[in-house]
Amino acid sequence: MTEPRTLIMGAVAYDPKVVTIWEGFKAWFAPAGLAFDYVLYSNYEAQVQAHLAGHLHVAWNSPLAWLQAERAAARRGRRAEAIAMRDTDRDLTSLILVRADSPIESVAQLSGKRVGVGASDSPQATLLPLLHLAEAGLEPHRDFQVVEHDALFGKHGDHIGGERDAARALVAGTVEAACVIDGNHLAFTREGTLPSNGVRVLAQTAKYDHCNFTVFDDAPASLVSRFRELLLSMSYDDPVVRPLLDLEGLKQWTVGRTEGYAALGRAIDRFGSIDAFLAQVG
Amino acid sequence: MPESAFVDLGDLPLGEGGHLLLKRALWQAGAGERVRVSGSASTLAVDLAPWCRQQGHELLELVTTEPGVSATIARGQALGARHRGAERAGHAVASRPDAVVDKPPERWGLAARGALVEAGTPRFGFTLDDKDAVWTDDASRLYAQAVAAQWDPATAIPWAEAPALPDAVEDAVVQLMTYLIENETAALILPARFIARLHPHFREVMQLLAVQAADEARHIEVFTRRALLLRSELGLSTAGGQASLATLLDEPDFALASFLLSVLGEGTFLSLLGFLREHAPDPVTEAVARLTARDEARHVAFGMAHLVRHAGRDPALLPRLAAAVERRHDALANTAGLNDEVSDALLLLAAGSFEPPALRQGHARVMTLVADMDAGRRQRLVRLGFPEAQAEQLSALHTRNFM
8 A cells, every 4th residue: 555645633623713723733744844724623522533534644632532543443453553642641640629728637538429521521620539539449420529620521531620610619619629630729829729828738649741743554654754753853942833832831842652541441331431432433 | 181170169059049159160171181070969970960961061080078969060062052152242332333234134033232142043033134325324323312202192282271172273283183193104104114123233223213102192192182182083084195095005115205205205295293392272282292202303303314414325215215206296196285274374363253354364375385495305315415406395295295
């Protein structure tokens, strides 16, 4: 089979800046000899399905979309690979916050309480913190109430809005605990969503990884190889790519790895989060 | 490995300003060097890792101490990236050598002159970017003078001191004001258009043109207010008058437009406003003419200053200026020029009444005005470098509409 001339990437349009980012990278790839184009999807499920159907060669996937792709591919006897990720996709943690004046001192004391989470499909603000509580002995929905803050379902929590709403609910007292990614604790403190000395960290998840570029084993090898090579060569010192890296939130692309998705794998096994999706794609 | 720098955040959380202390310590350290940080804020342990990740630093070690944490961070390459390849856009103080460059690059864009400009800024396309065409070392001084000389129409003009004038005289004043308003409108639009094209590197020129446009806005206000002081309607705007002004607005070249507007047009208006002040039938008209003339003199001074400099550097400029006058004259050859209503109004103001001896005297005064206008134009043309004979010829070709 002859290789296509253009590498097609899929990305989810969680924000208008996505167009700026990929138009910018497309223009940067061209003089480097890589014909590149992209297709935007409104949700990760559609993107994974399109990827499986061969409409695109590489997908910029959320961690949940990675697992959807990997497992759906495995069912078909295919193999998925994470070829690259951002430096900022590695070793993240999520926090379970309580108000500073809360009597809650341990995870066990969340029993019977309301726990604010982000979008129901957000790994960082919902699935991973709920797994942390479940593995500590508190089963969501049974031992405590899960209060979801859905912002843009299908975008796997890429939009920050759900987490911010959970943090606001904590401050307002409508939940006793809130789950956010570690970087957003810092961001919400800086922007004033979380008041000074207003919250306490009750628990912190183990480290996990976030997005990656996913390919299947039938991807055009030399195009993918060139794409990966160019990504890894991008330098924050380059004034042309620097604004694009800033928009995408990284300083440097790194090689992909998949060990950091183990916890999320356990979460979806436990909660059955992608069972319906896998059944649907067959 | 050099000794690590150390910063103690005390109980300050990273998200409430602590990051500035850490950033300063990392900035002072070299690339790859280590900084040790400690603090007792309860959230420091969870904030340090994401902060380092986002900033491109490596969190080498995080140890819980009592109270708080102690950490070691290796400074990443990204810090200072915006400074690498950045260039200094001249100098803010125009009088410093090399402060104002001959051809500021597009990439400097809106940056303050003298700022350190990060590489990779967007291109703006300011087409008026040639120092020879726009600059004068007098710009700073003229701008300071312009700002200091701003006057408030509400208090600078004795609006309450307008006596009832004979109807014909009041009509003449209203007609003259109507004429002045449309001329000043052209004089507002022209610099405003050039501001939008001017490279902001030439800051003082940009500021001066902005004040010039604001001056004209005020002039339009006071001329309108004087016209409506005792009347409810304005006078006649003629096709010929507007045709003359249209040729000004059509001129895309800054030097030529500035020459036609400031040197010839506003220069001629200096005589006209002086005439109005001298023969004003009331204190309001006198004050309006006096104050607006003061601003116009500054506009003429700027036009002269940058054109004298330009002409000194570009021998082709004077022939281009001469050709512009001739072209405009040809374009206006078949128009009426100054409308009868305006010329009659001038004569009547100078006469003061319809008595024949007064009218004769008024006519003589208008003739003197026209001669003064011509003399002023010739003098400015000579200062620009035109020979006397050519100055006389070009002055004669100037629009009969004055502006």
